[in-house]
Amino acid sequence: MLQSVMEHLDELTAMALFGIGFSLLLLNRNMIKKIIGFSMMDSGIYLFLASYGYIESRLAPIYTDNMTDPGAYVNPLPAGLVLTGIVVAVSVTAIMLGLTVRLYQRYHTLDIEEIAEQIRKEGK
């Protein structure tokens, strides 16, 4: 049991991060905490991907002169996916923060339920 937990520590951590982030994003009322949750959720997935890509005692996939054996390197694709994912997450976070700033300027609160309440009153 402990053995297999230790073997899959990366994956387990990643799933825990994903779970915490997902529930924060879904359930927390505070916009900033939601955004933090989103970042944690995505970090969890990147950890998951990166842990696939890493094989112990292999080199980073950068070609150096006398190492032509592909077996000496790790697969570069997961790293590429993580990099792309990080770029996506950065832009989405920026948009979320921008929206939060605009909402705060208008309603002077970060609490999403309170904003909904104020909008409901506005409508009447």
Add this chain to the structure above:
Amino acid sequence: MRLEWWQNLPLLLIVAPLICAVICSVLNGRAARRVMTGLSAAACLLMAALLYFTVRDSQSFVYTMGEIGAPFGNELRVGVLESLMGLAFSLVVFFAILGGRTQLERDVAPNRMHLYAAMLCLLLAALSAMTFTNDLFTAYVFIEITTIAACALISATGKGRTLFAATRYMIMNLLGSGLFLLGLSMLYGLTGHLLFPQLGKSVEALLAEGRYPGPLYLSFILMTVGIGFKCALWPFHTWLPNAYASATATSSALLSSVISKIYIFLLIKIFFRASGAQVFARRIEDVLFGFAVVGIILGSVNAIRERHFSRMIAHSSVSQIGYIFLGISLGTEAGMAAAMFHILAHSAAKTMLFLSANKLRAASDGGDSFADIRGAGFRAPAAGLAFLVGACSLVGIPALGGFASKVYLAQAGIDLGGWRMIALLATLAVSTALNVAYLLRTALILYRSDADQPQKISRLPHDGAFIAAMCALMSVNLALGLAGYPVMDLIRRGISMFA
């Protein structure tokens, strides 16, 4: 293999909008709007050309990026089905821009118009990319681009209400893309592939050997639920009514007719081409079938209970998305074809409903309650007629697109038989009755005499673009209803060369 010249069109359809988006962001509002209209018209023409060439050759082709072949490279794949969907989507974009132009000028501040145009160009790029791509991760990246563009399109009016709707939209969509990305990573970890054909083979091989059935199954569930969040499948639809109802006319038409549909098309691609000959599609489909049935009924019930005109139309989208999933979840080719046909029919009708509803509200001093829109059909005749046709199509009056798609759906169910047939036919019957209750009631209110009320607004200024767009969409609806067979034939041919 030598490429024909037209086989470069798919790449052009992705790259040109991206370049236009960059150009739009530095132009002034007027010029940017011209670029966006021109671009969407050009996209329609190019998609039509692609459709013509793929039908003529009656085979699909794969465009290899940078000539780096599978399994490392990135590919686009174009067949009849892809080009047909692409054509439908770009037509909707074009008509939505045309028909919503007056509202757009009113709702979006002039100093922001160029940004709106830039986001619309991004949307067009993402649209062709998601239609054509053969690579799961590319699809994910463009899902996110679509999400960002859609968020900007919703919040473009800059009112508090739309900002809040956009925030809710973003939160739900981020949950969805998180699940999709997790499913994608698991699938990649299990198979080592991201291109659909290799993925499909690898999944099939793994299942045949009986290895990792659980994780494979889980990864497909995660991706399905993720996309469910994004296209407002029933239990995940909570963001939808506010987002659709508070945005400007063009945006809400695009959201409901293009953005949610493109996700569904992607899901169909994943189901058909990456899940290894639908090995476990069966079990997912049972659950989807349940969601679809509940969504169809509850969407209509919510629409009946809704006291606001534009939110009512938004609620009906949930129920229409349910129809599409109903077709997919039958798990047969006929069901898939009916779902595709319903995507087309619903896009044609819903675009018209959203555009004309906005016009009718404009003719009622912007009022959104049913009392406000009384007699609006007389104040804005073209919009009233368009709403009537769209409503009839969704209800399923013969000779309109919605009728044909319901017939195809019922046929697919009857071919299948069993409990699904009974459930499907019952759902269709109940939902049609419910649709009549809210859509035709609204249509009647629109034409109720408002003689006892003071005339709220003198007639709206003449809007040629709107009338042209409505006429075109009405004829598309009629064409789908009266001559649905050739379209259905194209879809069937597309599906047969899909796998």
